[in-house]
Amino acid sequence: MKLRPQNLVFGGALVVLMMFTLFPFYWAIVASLTPEAALFRDPSLWPTHIIFDHYRALFDERDFITPIRNSLIVAGTTTFFCLIVGTLAAYALARLEFRGKAAIMAFILAVTMFPQISIVSPLYLLLRALHLIDTYPGLIMPYMTFAMPLTVWVLTGSIRQIPKDLEEAAHVDGASRRQSFTKILLPLAVPSLATTGILTFIYCWNEFLFALSFTLGPERQTVPVAIALFRGQYQVPWGQILAAAVVATAPVAVMVLVFQRRIVQGLTAGAVKG
Amino acid sequence: MARIALDHVDKTYPNGYVAARDLSLEIADGELLVLVGPSGSGKSTVLRMMAGLEQVTAGAIRIGERDVTELPPQQRDIAMVFQNYALYPHMTVRENLGFGLMMRKQPRDVINRRVDAVAASLGLDALLDRKPAQLSGGQRQRVALGRAIAREPLAFLFDEPLSNLDAQLRVETRVELARLHRKLGATMVYVTHDQSEALTLGDRIAILKEGVLQQVATPMELYEHPGNKFVAGFIGSPSMNFFDGALTRTGAGGMCTFRGADLTIRVPCEPATSERVFLGVRPQHLEVVGETAVGEGSLSAEVGVVEPMGNEQIVYLTVPSGGRVVAVAPVQPRIVPGEKVSVRVRPEGLHIFDAQTGKRIGK
Numbered sequence: 020m021k022l023r024p025q026n027l028v029f030g031g032a033l034v035v036l037m038m039f040t041l042f043p044f045y046w047a048i049v050a051s052l053t054p055e056a057a058l059f060r061d062p063s064l065w066p067t068h069i070i071f072d073h074y075r076a077l078f079d080e081r082d083f084i085t086p087i088r089n090s091l092i093v094a095g096t097t098t099f100f101c102l103i104v105g106t107l108a109a110y111a112l113a114r115l116e117f118r119g120k121a122a123i124m125a126f127i128l129a130v131t132m133f134p135q136i137s138i139v140s141p142l143y144l145l146l147r148a149l150h151l152i153d154t155y156p157g158l159i160m161p162y163m164t165f166a167m168p169l170t171v172w173v174l175t176g177s178i179r180q181i182p183k184d185l186e187e188a189a190h191v192d193g194a195s196r197r198q199s200f201t202k203i204l205l206p207l208a209v210p211s212l213a214t215t216g217i218l219t220f221i222y223c224w225n226e227f228l229f230a231l232s233f234t235l236g237p238e239r240q241t242v243p244v245a246i247a248l249f250r251g252q253y254q255v256p257w258g259q260i261l262a263a264a265v266v267a268t269a270p271v272a273v274m275v276l277v278f279q280r281r282i283v284q285g286l287t288a289g290a291v292k293g
Numbered sequence: 294m295a296r297i298a299l300d301h302v303d304k305t306y307p308n309g310y311v312a313a314r315d316l317s318l319e320i321a322d323g324e325l326l327v328l329v330g331p332s333g334s335g336k337s338t339v340l341r342m343m344a345g346l347e348q349v350t351a352g353a354i355r356i357g358e359r360d361v362t363e364l365p366p367q368q369r370d371i372a373m374v375f376q377n378y379a380l381y382p383h384m385t386v387r388e389n390l391g392f393g394l395m396m397r398k399q400p401r402d403v404i405n406r407r408v409d410a411v412a413a414s415l416g417l418d419a420l421l422d423r424k425p426a427q428l429s430g431g432q433r434q435r436v437a438l439g440r441a442i443a444r445e446p447l448a449f450l451f452d453e454p455l456s457n458l459d460a461q462l463r464v465e466t467r468v469e470l471a472r473l474h475r476k477l478g479a480t481m482v483y484v485t486h487d488q489s490e491a492l493t494l495g496d497r498i499a500i501l502k503e504g505v506l507q508q509v510a511t512p513m514e515l516y517e518h519p520g521n522k523f524v525a526g527f528i529g530s531p532s533m534n535f536f537d538g539a540l541t542r543t544g545a546g547g548m549c550t551f552r553g554a555d556l557t558i559r560v561p562c563e564p565a566t567s568e569r570v571f572l573g574v575r576p577q578h579l580e581v582v583g584e585t586a587v588g589e590g591s592l593s594a595e596v597g598v599v600e601p602m603g604n605e606q607i608v609y610l611t612v613p614s615g616g617r618v619v620a621v622a623p624v625q626p627r628i629v630p631g632e633k634v635s636v637r638v639r640p641e642g643l644h645i646f647d648a649q650t651g652k653r654i655g656k
Contacts, residue, residue: 184379187346190366191373192444193396202392206383 105170295357302352578642
């Protein structure tokens, strides 16, 4: 790239935009490394004297491992089942002929249209009747309901784009319907599976309202709930809260980076049109 | 290898579209039959019914001695080459070639040996570890062929396999296919809309129009004795010229006179000759003779467009009644657009079709 005026302007604009979007993250990291006192007395844009007290407190004074474990279990399990059920549903919706297909698609989407807050109470009563309050399934099941529409819609769209010829060729080559699904369709759908998987995982990882309502104590609380409950009656431990935010964001960021690579790989190697 | 037989097959789609009507057709063991017809004639559907990718509405299909009408594709033991090749994009060439054998649970060393042999015979050895996206169109075409061959199926089905190739590669691959057919001695059904492909490849050609079989015959038979007006117009390039007119018996010599708006000519009479007919003449049987008096067996015309083809020129003419006529003339003498000429009809190249039914009259 040559150093031309328009490139300089473009580059400058990119830098400004990046500063704008990345500043909150930067500030969270800086603040999580700054002593509480300094944070309020003379906040500085640059970390002056770095300390790891907040992080230490997170794992020594508080038990931050438990919420992370809870979040991983809940988000991971939800994503896993969501992908399995979603893929099967999407396959049927994309490939099979049956009546009322459009109605089913609309119905699936309708689930997401309820404001979460409006169904918290009935859902609470339902889960209590099933003795699922303060359990992992008590969170996983509502999460699946809410994450499923996205999974089904995205996967249906992407399966529709995979040429039908490929499965027909597999049939003629001797593959059963199940084999053409697992050996042809599924590998080609991996990029979209990764995308929907990430989105589902992030949704579950960040979800707050259900997690707060359907858990009772620290045993089953997820990360967002745990962070929110850091606030004491008289003070807000900002340093710890931001340290927790950094710790909670890290796995998601790592996962996205890892899978993103997979997505790009899948797209270039896949090049569907024969 | 095996023969394929269609027995009174009907295919009606749920939306009422009829793709095949009372279709009976038999492909002999080792024969290459070309199914040809304009788009929408149902030829691809017929092929897909043989493969089991479409269900028949009525009738039966047999491959070898087995009735496969109700069998799914994976149990029919046939191979198919798709128009867009349908290579598995996530698999290497080797895996693509071996997929059918793998599905049939062949041991790994058998698969490898077979894949290597097929790759060598198609010149794909160097490409075995590539993915389809890294191949050229011609190479993909050969992988698709190889995938079909590797399995040694009972029969091969081709669905317009050459239509995505450029002109030169198409001719080369056509020759390659003919050679392959001779080498394997396999039963093949080949679908195309290109009549020249049909003529050059087929042992026999089956012509379809709107789901109805028009004629099944060898290429020469189709060209020389087209069974009806549709076949006559479809086979041969440029297309046959048609003149409509009336036949009247003249004298007792078994001859008739055809009288049309632009052309009068004596033709052999048949006992069952109808009154209103189409007279068909191939462009190769029209002779552009320069401006002379027009009499029986010739017509006057004005030259519209001339397409020089190197070894001949295709002349598009307008006759006095306003109709269009195409003639193929030698390169010399040059024919100039706008010129007034006479066109002589060679008596050996006449075809007569009933005006109502379109059926051929006479031999």
